[in-house]
Amino acid sequence: MTSSKQKNNIELFKLPLWKRIFDIFFSLFAIIFLSPLFIIISIAIYFEDRGKICYCQKRAGSNFKIFNFIKFRSMYIDADKRLKEFAELNQYEIENEEEKKIEFHNIKVSDDGILINENTLIDENTIINDENVIINNEEVKDENLLFGDDFTVVANDFAIFQNNIKRNSFKKLEGDPRITKVGSFIRRYSIDELPQLINILKGDMSVVGNRPLPLYEAELLTNDEYIERFLAPAGLTGLWQVEKRGDAGKLSAEERKQLDVKYSREFNFWMDIKIILRTFTAFIQKGDV
Structure with a gap:
């Protein structure tokens, strides 16, 4: 009985209604508007390296919920x-x-x-x-x-x-030779992330939030110092993605994690709008978002 009560008292993150409504309208509009780009990229990926256009990976999002994270394939089949x-x-x-x-x-x-x-x-x-x-x-x-x-x-x-x-x-690789020519281009401008609009429409993640992490990486952050990052929306873009972009600076791993925690504590509608606007600028800058 006691353990049952303790389990029920665990506080989980609940997505605000305003954020879910915004996500639905934004993702629907973006999918329709960008559909010609989706078609062009899909054809380019297929003809450079015959195989699947997209790939799915298990990721941990809000409340450590695991879902299939969708991206355009940017690496060779082998x-x-x-x-x-x-x-x-x-x-x-x-x-x-x-x-x-x-x-x-x-x-x-x-x-x-x-x-x-x-x-x-x-x-x-x-x-x-x-x-x-x-x-x-x-x-x-x-x-x-x-x-x-x-x-x-x-x-x-x-x-x-x-x-x-x-x-x-x-840890990340730089100049990874596994990446195709099309893959290099779509990664540079973060076009490989666009299929996640489907994840947003389904409710797996939000437009703005902390990046959903691969399971092996998420497990390393389940301590008191960083667990708070999971008590926030999982997002297509987020706070650390738009930091230190203009001066070609790279955030350290610790800075990224601290910004994730900061977003989970402070996020609101106007912060999300500001991050979205800054993300559009980041798209045309060199480097992965």
């Missing part, structure tokens, strides 16, 4: 075969010499160019034995150790590991 070749292409430079020692093992690259590590991050003095126990290659007895149910880890190495898990939640 892109999965090329993933490991691009593990070293990192948009965000490693600035700290200590961090340069860290190697990425079992790297996976998503369709969005996100670098993720399926197992762990280790430095040159750390090894993982056959039982998946993290140990230090030097004098372990002189180090501070942390013990878990099924692992032992040197405290300093674990701190580095945790720091990099946090840093790498928004």
Whole structure:
């Protein structure tokens, strides 16, 4: 009985009526108005690299609701075969010499160019034995150790590991050769995002909000510091997408996450209108939105 009451007391985000009405009218108008562009892009994608025009990916939106996120396909059909070749292409430079020692093992690259590590991050003095126990290659007895149910880890190495898990939640590739020529163009002007107007019409997301995240990335943000970003609309465009665009500046992962939290706390009708107007300017600027 108690657990049932606690479950019912969990506060979930509820989309305001004004925002849903705006989303329906905006998405319907945009789909009709942009239908010639949809047709042209679809033909171009198909004739450059025969295959599906769009692709769907599971993403986490408001209240961590999972839905099929639609985009125009911008990569070659055999892109999965090329993933490991691009593990070293990192948009965000490693600035700290200590961090340069860290190697990425079992790297996976998503369709969005996100670098993720399926197992762990280790430095040159750390090894993982056959039982998946993290140990230090030097004098372990002189180090501070942390013990878990099924692992032992040197405290300093674990701190580095945790720091990099946090840093790498928004890793992206730059100059990804998996992208087609048409894909490069539609990504540059964010045209690949337009099929999400269908998601908006269906109610999966909103015109303005925090970007719905791939599941592996969303799981890294389910702590007290960032969970609030999910208590807001999932959106086609948002606050961080229109920041630092004019000076060719790139937001850090931490800045993006903080802006997501800010939007979830402060969003209103006029803020949304302002973001939409700034997004139109961002469309003609170089870089992904």
